Amino acid sequence: MEKKMQKLKHLLWRTGFGPRTQSWDKWMALPENAWWPKMKDDSVVKPEYFDIADSAVKGLLMGIGEIGRMERRDLDQAEKKQIREQSRDDLRNLNLLWLEEMTRTQAQLREKIALFWHGHFASRNINILYQQQLLHVIRENALGNFRDLLRGVSKSAAMIAFLNNQQNKKQHPNENFAREVMELFTMGRGHYTENDIKEAARAFTGWSFKLNGDFVFRSFDHDKDEKTVLGKSGKFDGDDIIDILLEKRNTARFIARKMYKFLVNDTIIPEERITWLGDRFYDSGYQILRLLDDIVRSDWFFATENMGSRIKSPVEYWIGIRRVLPMELEEPEVQLKLQRALDQILFYPPNVAGWPGGKAWIDSSSLMLRLRIPQLIVDRGDLDVQTKDDDDQQMGMKNKNQKGVLTANVDWKPVLKQFAGVSANDLAQRVADYLWQTETRVPVQVLEKYTARDDKDSSIKSVMIRLMATPEYQLC
Amino acid sequence: MLIKRRDFLKTGSLATASMFMPKFLKAVEGRNMLAPKGKVLVMLQMNGGNDGLNTVIPVRNDIYYKERKRIAVPRETSLSLGTEAGLHPVLSALKNAYDDGEMAVLNSVGYPNPDRSHFRSMDIWQSASAASEYWQTGWIGRFLDAQCAGRPSAALEIDDTLSLALKGTQSKGLALKDPKRLYESAHNQYFVDYSAAHTDQHEEAPVAYLYKTMAETLSSADYLFEQSRRKPASGNYPATGLGKQMKTIASLILADTDTSVYYVSLGSFDTHINQEAQQKRLFTEMNEALAAFIKEMKANGKWNDVLLATFSEFGRRVSQNASGGTDHGTANNMILLGGSLREKGLINPMPDLTDLDAGDLKYNIDFRQVYATLLERWLDADAEKILGRKFDMLGFV
Structure with a gap:
């Protein structure tokens, strides 16, 4: 196989969804060093918001939110059922719409990395409005700053609901959210104790959302006392915890490792590369595009052992x-x-x-x-x-x-x-x-x-x- | 100890004398012999962390009722397992098995330094590693490595994907939703020819893995489909996920397929919120499927050769939370079902709710003791070799 052809396919497959036959010849005509800049250029444009939610559902969820006094009114059974059923249909359409985007868009890099974050910030929530809001946070920040992405996801209704943080209250802490934020979204296992989770859960008390999906801090439910998390003490709230987690180099390395497995090789993972990538990601202030640059421009990205080594999802x-x-x-x-x-x-x-x-x-x-x-x-x-x-x-x-x-x-x-x-x-x-x-x-x-x-x-x-x-x- | 003794001869009347022969012979056989034909283990995995305290309920325990004001199961509605314990009201099939001396409960099963994350704890249960270790293979997969080479249908997961539990280094279990589907998808001459033409020995690992999976699938597909058609299960299985899965298992057992282990899962039992409705729904699905399965096994004289064990990645906190649910806990019970259990009823005491570890149950049986017993005494395997260290055996088989 011609080397250039294999390298181009490698780039198109790893940072996109593979070659599109209609544009294959145009890509092949470009010099190799123009490929990656083009991938990035093609993804500069901001993503369109996928607004799928049925207007009746939005009316129920958003209308109530807008009439301030009714904000905390519970929906009645019939309304909940209506939302549930309509959401199911709408979620399918959101799914299909995203597949179309992945197939047709020039912004291959953005959608591919968005798919990565969609798996990283895995959330199951059958409310269409909350899901489309979360997807937009992910697509908008897919190539942006990890700090914004993490904060946006953590404050999304879909994630707060999925990880039960509405139930995380001063009187009855629910640790689910704090645990997953540390274990899956930032540092990974082995870098914190069970006590860190218990304390962080206290800091996240009060994080909730309105029916329309907007984040809300419920001060009444928040534990205002001092907490000690990862060696730091203070009257922390959820934002403080996220800052503390981002101060840890392990967070940058954890993300770098996962990105390496996604883009390069999911079985052969040299530790020195992860450390190098993670530290540069950390020093860049968590700029995702910088991490991607480091990966794609490295001399090992196109190494033989990395090409054709990944099983497609x-x-x-x-x-x-x-x-x-x-x-x-x-x-x-x-x-x-x-x-x-x-x-x-x-x-x-x-x-x-x-x-x-x-x-x-x-x-x-x-x-x-x-x-x-x-x-x-x-x-x-x-x-x-x-x-x-x-x-x-x-x-x-x-x-x-x-x-x-x-x-x-x-x-x-x-x-x-x-x-x-x-x-x-x-x-x-x-x-x-x-x-x-x-x-x-x-x-x-x-x-x-x-x-x-x-x-x-x-x-x-x-x-x-x-x-x-x-x-x-x-x-x- | 609340072991309900049963009349040994009663079971004898349900099965022919020859059914017992392998078991008696087994005692004098060497450990390296193949598992006697027909010995079957069914693992039922309850995904999400089933609340064991609302499964086998400590009906005389005031602490239980005090800590679970909203979600405790009242003694009156539970199905009695003697004076101290009761089953969740919908688990009538288990209650019947208990009455027949064909059900046992292992309480407080767990492991040191329990992990409360779903997938990590499930990883530990499936790989049978210690909490401090990360193993890439599963305990059933290593059983396949140890003594099922050349028998790709020795362990079957009745599902779309294969769990870590069934992945060994050289051998893997086979995932199939049902034998017909597997057969129809594999029965294609192009695939057969293409697979046969692949002789290249110097492959990068990912392609080699794909070719191996392809070849094993093709060779198993015909065999399992033929077997499953010989004696289709005819019991009254519910049209639920688990109902269909148990029906598939039953049909393969009835046909004397060379499968030693079946693996099936149900969930999600992750009941942080509104536990009652969710657990009840899942238990109903489980109960109906198991009722049909047990009945069919008995009617065909197979029940003495079958052992079904339930487990979940962890139990749940003793105290309810504020949302009508329970949060992740630690030790849990396992339920054993089968016609030739040597210990029945509550094998060990109910959990001690006065001796908790930060609100969670302490374990007193390591789950790897259960695996060791299943491997050594039911599947005739070398448990120490498969589990990497020696565990004390239990006496339930």
């Missing part, structure tokens, strides 16, 4: 297919079922730790489904997957009209154009070079047996589909 896998094989989906809802079957549903992380990633994506059944999907696309086939019937995991996702048929209209023209000049003998290898990141040999005899011979176009199509239905295609 289901979302990366699916969006990657849509970019390489442009298609219109007649029933986009099928993508909800696809996510569930492959075990990664946006807005429904398995738990607060997010998706485990790596080999955990691949078990017998998920691998077999991944291998079948390319053929299902051209056959307009049914996924024929019985997804898990578990109220907790699927929450709103279980519903009557969950489509299982991949009714896709593939636009083959860009792909056919890409391989128009390739001889029949070279075709399999050339397509493999475009689709795969591994150096594996193509089993030519098997491919020949399964390649359509009617004409050039059908040959290209069948080779594309067959080579996507392989173990190699699962890697990037």
Whole structure:
């Protein structure tokens, strides 16, 4: 495989959702040192706010908030039910809208890193308004400053509700929020004690939100006494705790390690690189783009051992297919079922730790489904997957009209154009070079047996589909 | 000790004499022999940290009722397990098993320096490491490594993904929702040919892992599907997640599949808020599924060869919180079900609520003792080798 081609795919896959066939030639025409600046430039524009929430839901949640005196009025049962049910439908639309954005936007870097933070700040909340607010905090700050991002997420209604901080009151501290902020969002395990969590939980008492999702500090519930957290003492509130956590270099290293695993290699992780990245991230005042710069501009980012070493997450896998094989989906809802079957549903992380990633994506059944999907696309086939019937995991996702048929209209023209000049003998290898990141040999005899011979176009199509239905295609 | 003795002969009448043979033979066999055909362990994982004190309720304990004014289960509505304890009211299948001498409770199971985070504690339970250690493999996975080489269907998780518990270094369990789905997705000549053509030995690890998974899936798919069709489960299983999963397990057991361990999970039991409704809903799903499963196993003479064990990553605080729920705790109970339990009822005393560690229960059985007993005495494996150190055995099998 041509080295330049492999490097470009590497960059496009790791800092985006893989090559888009229509723009592949334009990227290849650029000099290598222009690629990364272009990735960043393409993501400079501020993200559009995905405002999906149904107006009736917003009326209930926001209307009440606006009439100040009714702010703490409880919604009645019927209203709660209405919000719940409408939120389920709307959350699906938010999910599908984000998939579209990942597929089509030029701002690949922003959406890819937003997906990283979406897993890092994993939150399950079936209120559409709170979820779209949290997603916007994440997309707006994905490439900004980690301090703003952490603070924004920690004060979002979705996260406060998910981690039970409304129940964290002076009289009855609830440690969930404090624990996860330390363990998962900032320092990671091993850098604090159980007592630090108990004390930090006291500092977060009173952090709550209004029905409309706005953050509110309920002074009455706040424990105003002195706390001791990580060796510091004072009459801390939640903002103070976040500052204390950001003062710790371990926080920067924890984020750097996770980002390294996401962008570079999730199994080979040299400690000296993590320390170097983490310390520079810390010294930059937590500028996320600086961390990304350090990673991508390093001499090891394009090292052979890092290319083709990562198993694509289901979302990366699916969006990657849509970019390489442009298609219109007649029933986009099928993508909800696809996510569930492959075990990664946006807005429904398995738990607060997010998706485990790596080999955990691949078990017998998920691998077999991944291998079948390319053929299902051209056959307009049914996924024929019985997804898990578990109220907790699927929450709103279980519903009557969950489509299982991949009714896709593939636009083959860009792909056919890409391989128009390739001889029949070279075709399999050339397509493999475009689709795969591994150096594996193509089993030519098997491919020949399964390649359509009617004409050039059908040959290209069948080779594309067959080579996507392989173990190699699962890697990037 | 509240062990309810049962009439040994009563069980004998439910099964043929030959059912007991492997067990008696086992006692004189060497440890390295393969597990006798038909011995099956079913692990039921209760995700989220099930509240053990509202599962097996200390009905005579004033502290329990004082600390849980809002969510305590009254003695009158609980299902009696003798004078001291009662079961959650919806767990009638467990109560029936108790009455038949086929249920046991291990109280206060845990480990030193308990971790209150869900996934870390689940990680500890699944890997069987100490709290201070991080292991990349699971205890059932290492059982597969130790003695199930070449038997890719030796451990099955009835789910979409494979848990750490079933991941060994060389061998892994197989995740499948049901055998038919696995068969239909794998039965494709291109995959068979493509997989067979892969002979390259010098692969980077990720591709090798994918090829291995592919090959094992293809070879297991036919086998499990054929087996499952031989004698489909016919019991009255509820149309719930767990109901379907237990039905799949039953059909594979009835067909004498070479599977030793089935793994299934239910959740979420993370009841910080409004615990009563959530736990009741999950227990109802669990109870209906287990009732159908036990009945079918008994009707087919399999119950003596099956041992089902429940566990959760931790129990919950003794005191309720202010939201009608409970926060993360430590030690918890495990429930054992099966036709050939040697100890029945409450195997050890109910937790001592006067002797707490900062509001949490202290453990007095290490969960790895339970695993060691299951491995050594039920699956005929070398527990010390699999768990990395020696644990005292318990007497329930």
